[in-house]
Amino acid sequence: MDFEAIRCGVRFRPPSIVLIYKDTETNKLRKRVIPVRNLSASTSDYKTEAENLKNNPRHKNYLQGVSQIQLERLHLILQSHLQGFSLEQSLTSLPLxxxxxxxxxxxxxxxxxxxxxxxxxxxxxxxxxxxxxxxxRKHRDDPNFVYDVEVDFAKGTDEKCSWDEESEDGF
Incomplete structure (x- = not known):
């Protein structure tokens, strides 16, 4: 089964990542709520947690289209909310x-x-x-997409290498 991630977000109670995805076989939109366990306000390694979540066999197929960075940011939002910050404060405190x-x-x-x-x-x-x-990557739906791009690169100065010269063997 193939899934295409459409939208990703968080739910604070219980701490979860919400994924809206499209099942490519049936073309239906579905929602998956992925609980984030072992999350603490003080000492949570968000990078490791995001990587573990992405590699979890239960969620791996669904999270293929979600980048590691996005999962890390969602973990940071959940962690800052556990520290008592509002959603707006959590979003502004993210490292830009x-x-x-x-x-x-x-x-x-x-x-x-x-x-x-x-x-x-x-x-x-x-x-x-x-x-x-x-x-x-350029997608076909992008406004600047061109199918067949041909580029002529300027000829620079060619550096001579020892293997460019003919050897005594004639090779």
């Missing part, structure tokens, strides 16, 4: 530079050898790259 930090982390690690990472860090890097791809 989360996307900036995300892009800086990704750009800092461009030269990192992904073959040397352990499975957890590699999965995190892949998720970051997937989110960046989806963010920059």
């Amino acid at each position: 530079d989360h996307d900036k930090d995300f892009n800086e982390d990704l750009n800092d690690d461009l030269n990192e050898d992904l073959n040397k990472l352990d499975d957890e860090k590699l999965a995190l890097k892949k998720n970051q790259m997937d989110e960046l791809f989806e963010k920059n």
Whole structure:
């Protein structure tokens, strides 16, 4: 079964994430309420909790279309509400530079050898790259979508390398 996430939000009592999704087989809109357990006002690691929720076998198929960053933000909203803040205060206290930090982390690690990472860090890097791809992706419904784009790149100065030269063997 395939599901397409339409809208995602929070419910404060009980602390839950509400997902409006479309069942692609039946084309019906449905609502799924996902309880957020083990959430405390003081010491909740929202990144780990969001990752665990996204990888939970019960919710994994439904949350494929929801980005990790969005789940982290929803966890932050729930956590700040448990601390006594209103919804408006929770929304204004969210870090606005989360996307900036995300892009800086990704750009800092461009030269990192992904073959040397352990499975957890590699999965995190892949998720970051997937989110960046989806963010920059052009869909057919976008107003600036062009089907067949041809670009001529300017010829720069070609750097000579030792392997460009002919060898004594004639190869």
